[in-house]
Amino acid sequence: MNKREAKKFEKLLLAEQERLREGIKRIEESSLHDNSGDNIADITSYAEFGTDNFERETALNIASGETERLREINEALDRIQQGNYGNCEGCGTDIPKKRLEVFPSARYCIECQSKLERDGTL
Secondary structure (H helix, E strand, C coil): CCHHHHHHHHHHHHHHHHHHHHHHHHHHHHHHCCCCCCCCCCHHHHHHHHHHHHHHHHHHHHHHHHHHHHHHHHHHHHHHHHCCCCECCCCCCECCHHHHHHCCCCCCCHHHHHHHHHHCCC
């Protein structure tokens, strides 16, 4: 991969990184600063409290998944800096540019990713 292509993918990754950071921040702020369960007075309030807790837990699970995606993006940015971005970590071949355009943090070519998902190992 030449430097111009690497810069293009770096720009994609940085934009996705910023989008994820903002999303995680919004989820955490809304979940942590929700005070709807402070005044539980009747059975309806208990039901609302349960729903609020479920929604808060769901939001934090989403944030956890987004944090994992952010880690993958950071690792891809590291690979760009090291000069091995776009190389399959399984077989060493080049990851097709079309795959990287769709999934810029990809670590494996399609064949190795399929084998990893199917067998659990490469």
